[in-house]
Amino acid sequence: MKTTKKENIRLEITYGGYYNRSIRLTEETQIQDLEYLKNEIKDHMPDTLDMEIVWDVEHTCSFCGYGWEEEEGGSPLCCNEAIEEWKKQNENNK
């Protein structure tokens, strides 16, 4: 018999420009909106609880759009434009 139980039960708040998804909000605006929501929620929370605004970070190349990867020395791997830019910056740092 297949048995099913709920695991990892948690409160999760998701947000993504909920009032108009066609408007693309800047990172700054999204964080400001979340700070506002956080303060609104905090007013109704016991002091023993806390919340944190968190995000994942994605690194991409501005030239080719691929995910940013570096070899051991720090040089990017995705495309010549990125490699050339890195070489120029490294020369200037010497």
Ligand SMILES: [Zn+2]
């Ligand atoms: Zn690239």
